[in-house]
Amino acid sequence: MLEFSNVDKWYGDYRALDGINAQVAAGEVVVVCGPSGSGKSTMIRTVNRLEPIQGGVIRVEGRDVHDRGCDINALRARIGFVFQQFNLFPHLSVRENVMLSPVKVGGMRPDEAEALARELLEKVGLAHKIDAMPANLSGGQQQRVAIARALAQRPPILLFDEPTSALDPEMVGEVLAVMKQLARDGMTMLVVTHEMGFARDVADRIWFMDQGRILEDTTPQAFFTAPAHPRAQRFLSDVLRTDDVTGAMVPAGQMAPAAHAARCAA
Amino acid sequence: MLDILHQYGVMFLIGSWPNGPIGGFAATLILAGLGLTLSFPIAVVLGLARLSPIKPVRWAASAWVIAFRGVPLVMIIFWAYFVVPLLTGTTVPAFLTALCAIVAYESAFLAEIVRAGIQGLPGGQTEAARASGLSYAQTMRHVVLPQALTNMLPSLVNQFVSTIKATSIVYVIGVNEVTFAAQQVNSIELTHALQTYLILAGFYFAACYALSQLAQGLERRLAQRRLGLA
Numbered sequence: 001m002l003e004f005s006n007v008d009k010w011y012g013d014y015r016a017l018d019g020i021n022a023q024v025a026a027g028e029v030v031v032v033c034g035p036s037g038s039g040k041s042t043m044i045r046t047v048n049r050l051e052p053i054q055g056g057v058i059r060v061e062g063r064d065v066h067d068r069g070c071d072i073n074a075l076r077a078r079i080g081f082v083f084q085q086f087n088l089f090p091h092l093s094v095r096e097n098v099m100l101s102p103v104k105v106g107g108m109r110p111d112e113a114e115a116l117a118r119e120l121l122e123k124v125g126l127a128h129k130i131d132a133m134p135a136n137l138s139g140g141q142q143q144r145v146a147i148a149r150a151l152a153q154r155p156p157i158l159l160f161d162e163p164t165s166a167l168d169p170e171m172v173g174e175v176l177a178v179m180k181q182l183a184r185d186g187m188t189m190l191v192v193t194h195e196m197g198f199a200r201d202v203a204d205r206i207w208f209m210d211q212g213r214i215l216e217d218t219t220p221q222a223f224f225t226a227p228a229h230p231r232a233q234r235f236l237s238d239v240l241r242t243d244d245v246t247g248a249m250v251p252a253g254q255m256a257p258a259a260h261a262a263r264c265a266a
Numbered sequence: 267m268l269d270i271l272h273q274y275g276v277m278f279l280i281g282s283w284p285n286g287p288i289g290g291f292a293a294t295l296i297l298a299g300l301g302l303t304l305s306f307p308i309a310v311v312l313g314l315a316r317l318s319p320i321k322p323v324r325w326a327a328s329a330w331v332i333a334f335r336g337v338p339l340v341m342i343i344f345w346a347y348f349v350v351p352l353l354t355g356t357t358v359p360a361f362l363t364a365l366c367a368i369v370a371y372e373s374a375f376l377a378e379i380v381r382a383g384i385q386g387l388p389g390g391q392t393e394a395a396r397a398s399g400l401s402y403a404q405t406m407r408h409v410v411l412p413q414a415l416t417n418m419l420p421s422l423v424n425q426f427v428s429t430i431k432a433t434s435i436v437y438v439i440g441v442n443e444v445t446f447a448a449q450q451v452n453s454i455e456l457t458h459a460l461q462t463y464l465i466l467a468g469f470y471f472a473a474c475y476a477l478s479q480l481a482q483g484l485e486r487r488l489a490q491r492r493l494g495l496a
Binding site: 050078135149153 | 388391393394396398399400404408412413416491492493494
């Protein structure tokens with residue numbers, strides 16, 4: 001479905017992507033994680049040419065995205081992209097936001113597009129907000145509308161660029177729930193995220209990146225229990241802690257279950 | 267002042283029509299109205315051209331803006347008075363000459379306002395629009411320009427008001443509008459210059475104030491629509 005072959009990207013003298021070689025098969029959910037500045041967001045943005053590349057080939061559905069004959073707008077319509085900052089269009093209602101691409105790009109009739117918009121907003125749990133403006137919505141609601149907007153393109157693949165990083169912790173759950181449902185429905189997804197719980201529960205594979213390179217490309221099971229690369233080991237020890245009693249991995253910043261139980265008993 | 271208005275009111279309002287071309291305040295409004303309706307679309311195209319990745323397009327638009335912003339309007343009007351007949355080969359009525367000069371002059375300023383509006387939008391808007399498959403033209407039409415122009419409404423109204431007042435200069439080539447009418451009244455009256463010109467100021471103020479109020483109403487409606495209160 002998606003293939004990176006020796007992809008290189010430079011910002012002037014700074015090497016942002018260094019020989020990226022990886023594939024995402026149809027129906028797979030791949031999570032990309034890594035420290036800040038590792039090139040995760042840059043990599044995902046090269047797929048639909050929001051960022052140019054200086055070397056290598058990126059193929060979506062077998063077609064080279066930088067091919068001269070490639071219609072960039074038709075290609076982008078086949079790729080759903082969800083941004084960290086939501087990027088809803090504030091001058092359009094929720095309904096109009098979701099309908100814009102199917103009508104203007106897909107050539108769908110407005111009444112069909114409206115029915116599609118209703119169906120997708122129902123799916124993300126926001127059917128009652130169809131007439132609202134983005135300014136009336138919370139962050140989590142805006143991001144769910146953004147997901148519905150991407151789904152309206154009926155794309156075979158969805159790209160998520162840190163979809164929950166700009167949300168406060170209470171809203172992260174509602175967006176992750178929508179993403180988990182999409183994964184269960186068989187959508188091909190490439191997700192850049194710091195949400196390790198989501199990665200462990202839903203991902204088919206995890207790519208760990210650092211300094212523009214993919215250092216690990218394994219199953220979540222392998223990654224969380226026995227990461228091979230020392231940089232990955234250091235990343236996981238910073239991000240997760242093992243709870244003393246239950247042995248469960250707890251994200252840093254949360255209280256370990258044993259400590260929490262002790263605190264409640266005291 | 268009231269008797270001047272009573273006596274020459276019609277001259278102020280419509281000049282010597284129907285015994286001559288339409289003049290006075292009506293002509294001012296027509297000139298300003300046409301000037302704005304013609305220069306604004308040109309300005310949007312110029313503003314977009316200033317941001318084009320195609321070098322010749324960008325340079326041509328920049329040259330236009332720099333040229334027309336760098337010269338006083340009265341110079342452009344004089345210059346147009348001599349150049350336009352040379353270009354077209356026929357005699358051109360002063361009104362048309364004045365209109366061309368005003369359109370060229372205002373389009374330069376409005377183009378920069380449009381460019382500022384476009385550049386002031388968060389980059390994520392263009393990215394989200396392009397990422398969903400919208401072409402450059404569709405992105406501009408449906409996402410960028412509606413927001414950019416709404417954001418720049420105060421600046422645009424500023425320039426529109428300035429245009430209405432700029433039409434007062436065209437009397438130098440003999441266009442019969444309200445300043446010309448005031449001068450005619452003054453040359454008849456001779457001793458009531460202050461009152462005559464106060465009446466003239468009153469006409470301009472009425473037009474500019476009406477436009478400002480209209481714009482304020484529009485701004486309020488647009489803001490309420492964005493908040494879902496409309």
